Amino acid sequence: MGLPDLNLLRVFAEVVEAGSFTKAADRLQISKGAVSRQVTALEESLGARLLNRTTRTLSLTREGAAVLDHAKRAVESACFAAAAASELSGTVTGTLRLAAPISFVDAEFGRVLPEFMELYPDLTVEMDLSEHMVDFVGEGYDAGIRISSMVDSSLIARQLAPVRRILCAAPAYIERYGTPESLEDLSQHHCVVNSQLRDRGHWMMRRKDGQTVSVPVSGRFVANTSIAIQPVVLAGLAIQLVPDFIVYRYLREGRLVQILPDALEDIVTLHVIYSDRRYLPSKVRAFVDFMVEKYGEKRAPWLGV
Numbered sequence: 001m002g003l004p005d006l007n008l009l010r011v012f013a014e015v016v017e018a019g020s021f022t023k024a025a026d027r028l029q030i031s032k033g034a035v036s037r038q039v040t041a042l043e044e045s046l047g048a049r050l051l052n053r054t055t056r057t058l059s060l061t062r063e064g065a066a067v068l069d070h071a072k073r074a075v076e077s078a079c080f081a082a083a084a085a086s087e088l089s090g091t092v093t094g095t096l097r098l099a100a101p102i103s104f105v106d107a108e109f110g111r112v113l114p115e116f117m118e119l120y121p122d123l124t125v126e127m128d129l130s131e132h133m134v135d136f137v138g139e140g141y142d143a144g145i146r147i148s149s150m151v152d153s154s155l156i157a158r159q160l161a162p163v164r165r166i167l168c169a170a171p172a173y174i175e176r177y178g179t180p181e182s183l184e185d186l187s188q189h190h191c192v193v194n195s196q197l198r199d200r201g202h203w204m205m206r207r208k209d210g211q212t213v214s215v216p217v218s219g220r221f222v223a224n225t226s227i228a229i230q231p232v233v234l235a236g237l238a239i240q241l242v243p244d245f246i247v248y249r250y251l252r253e254g255r256l257v258q259i260l261p262d263a264l265e266d267i268v269t270l271h272v273i274y275s276d277r278r279y280l281p282s283k284v285r286a287f288v289d290f291m292v293e294k295y296g297e298k299r300a301p302w303l304g305v
Contacts, residue, residue, distance in 0.1 A: 050064030092122065171254070
């Protein structure tokens with residue numbers, strides 16, 4: 001029996017990880033029929049059935065479970081070899097799969113992404129945008145951006161700049177409705193309600209003395225992203241609680257003003273994350289270095305607003 005083809009092992013591992021031929025085909029960007037034929041070819045080359053297939057389910061046979069671990073290691077070793085060759089040649093190539101929050105890309109990272117792509121013209125960037133946590137390892141991402149107080153311990157997290165959520169409104173709102181003098185006053189004002197918050201009817205805020213209070217809020221506008229909120233706030237119709245990276249330009253231009261600056265939510269942190277690998281591919285290293293350059297602890301453009 002000859003050695004199995006590495007590409008066949010890769011397709012088999014992808015099918016098991018994705019849980020279906022259709023999803024594996026989408027990830028590999030080939031047809032479902034091609035995926036099925038390659039798994040069949042691997043089974044024929046090994047002389048064993050690796051998967052139990054029905055119209056609705058897919059499961060490993062005993063032989064398939066034994067082959068899977070070796071297949072993953074073989075594919076990983078091949079990736080390491082390719083990454084090492086790329087590193088030595090000084091080129092950054094291939095496809096970089098990224099996971100990132102919609103709000104951060106729309107408000108900030110999208111502005112510098114062209115610069116990153118200009119730096120590495122042989123690199124393809126595939127970005128998955130979501131406000132929800134993704135299965136980083138299971139879905140095969142190379143690197144990602146997260147804004148949180150902590151990151152899954154199974155990942156490597158490079159800490160970047162702090163992120164605060166602040167209260168602000170347009171000068172037109174202040175002129176029309178006045179300025180809240182205390183957190184309690186917010187219940188009497190028009191506030192934007194973010195449906196992504198766990199309790200959208202309350203804002204958890206911290207006073208200057210460190211005490212945390214739950215502030216009841218209400219308003220006529222409800223949205224599930226902070227980006228969608230901006231036109232309403234800029235028009236002077238409401239007060240918002242929003243990450244500083246979204247509004248720092250408006251604050252510096254005077255289009256928004258900060259309200260109750262001593263009242264803040266707990267600070268979270270921007271991270272660049274990647275899998276715990278024995279060898280860091282050059283494309284991931286390039287992305288991490290770029291993020292540190294742009295958004296390091298003392299470099300992020302929203303700091304100091």
